[in-house]
Amino acid sequence: MTELTLVRHGETDWNRIRRFQGQLDVPLNELGHLQAGRLPQALAGDHFDLVLASDLARVRATAAPLLAQRGWTAHHDARWREQHYGAFEGQDVATLRREQPELWRRYGEHRADFAPPGGETTRQFYARVHAAVQDVVERHAGRRVLIVTHGGVLDMLWRGVHGLPLDGARRCAIPNAGINRLRWQDGRLTIVSWAVADHLADLPEQPSTDPLTSAPADPDAIAP
Numbered sequence: 001m002t003e004l005t006l007v008r009h010g011e012t013d014w015n016r017i018r019r020f021q022g023q024l025d026v027p028l029n030e031l032g033h034l035q036a037g038r039l040p041q042a043l044a045g046d047h048f049d050l051v052l053a054s055d056l057a058r059v060r061a062t063a064a065p066l067l068a069q070r071g072w073t074a075h076h077d078a079r080w081r082e083q084h085y086g087a088f089e090g091q092d093v094a095t096l097r098r099e100q101p102e103l104w105r106r107y108g109e110h111r112a113d114f115a116p117p118g119g120e121t122t123r124q125f126y127a128r129v130h131a132a133v134q135d136v137v138e139r140h141a142g143r144r145v146l147i148v149t150h151g152g153v154l155d156m157l158w159r160g161v162h163g164l165p166l167d168g169a170r171r172c173a174i175p176n177a178g179i180n181r182l183r184w185q186d187g188r189l190t191i192v193s194w195a196v197a198d199h200l201a202d203l204p205e206q207p208s209t210d211p212l213t214s215a216p217a218d219p220d221a222i223a224p
Contacts, residue, residue, distance in 0.1 A: 002137045002184040003144045003192075005046065008151050009054075009062040010035040011176040015207050018093040022085035022119070025057040035177035035200055036062040040069040042179060042199035048072075049143040052136065054080040054150060062177065063148040074148070079132035082150035086119025112166035122166045129156040137184040154180060161191050175206050 010032030014021050028036065043066060051067065053059050055076040063074050088096065088107070096104045106114055115121040120128075136145055151174045158164070158172045161182070173195040174180075181192040200206075 002141055004133075004136065004147060004182045004184065004189075005043070005048070005145070006147045006149055006154060006157070006180045006182065007039065007062065008149065008154060008174055008176055008178055008180075009056075009058040011206065012058055015176065020085050020088045020091055021058075022083060022089040023056065023081050024089050028058050028061045031204060032058070032176065033061065034203060037065050038199040038203075039066045039177060039179075042196075043146075046146075047144060048146040050140055051075065051146045051148070052077055052080060053148040054078070054082070054153075056081055056150075059148050059150070077132065079128055079135075080147060080149045080153060083122070083125040083152040084115075084118075084120035086116040088116040088119065110167055110169050125152065126156045126159070126166055129153050130160060133157070133184075133189065157182065157189070158191075158194070161189050175200070 010028045012021065012026045012032055013029045014026050016029070039062070051063065051072050051074040053063050053074040053076050055078050059080075060074075060076070066072070067074055096107075103116065107116065110122075112123045112126075113121050115124075136147075154174045155170050155172065157180075158174075159166065164171065175195055175197045177197070177200060179196040179199075180194050181196075183190050183192050
């Protein structure tokens with residue numbers, strides 16, 4: 001049995017203003033740093049044999065307080081990055097709706113084989129994420145692994161565990177700095193707990209991740 005604990009990075013200003021981040025290096029905002037600072041206590045009872053993380057700045061900063069407290073080093077791997085949104089990256093939702101209505105309409109259909117120009121389809125993204133998971137469970141069988149990553153990565157894992165199609169909007173909550181525990185056993189991945197955010201309860205409310213909101217957006221931007 002291999003235990004995987006996955007943490008989404010803390011909040012950025014782009015989460016708040018509905019701007020696509022994707023694989024751009026966007027820093028945490030003040031609240032994001034506060035969220036990251038809660039992780040050492042939230043994970044105080046956990047022992048990890050290995051820490052893996054996306055190489056993007058918002059993930060590095062999220063992991064930093066925990067690594068500093070425990071004296072650990074993270075192994076950074078680009079396979080744990082957010083989905084690549086190509087021409088959408090750096091653009092806000094309102095501008096895309098106004099200036100590229102047809103492209104935005106196609107994105108809003110949530111088709112697995114669609115990508116903005118220069119971007120990565122959901123199907124390609126799903127394959128990347130699950131290849132990274134497979135590598136972990138093969139190379140680190142029987143160990144406890146902490147992975148600090150992005151909302152879209154967690155969405156791909158949720159879909160895989162539940163056998164959901166890659167078409168369609170996100171169906172699960174993925175809060176910034178939330179803790180998600182999964183287990184690999186007998187050749188399959190299961191969810192032990194999801195979107196645990198008790199350690200953030202007294203902090204300001206996070207942007208919505210409701211997939212039924214009127215403006216579908218980057219998993220790292222706001223919703224889904």
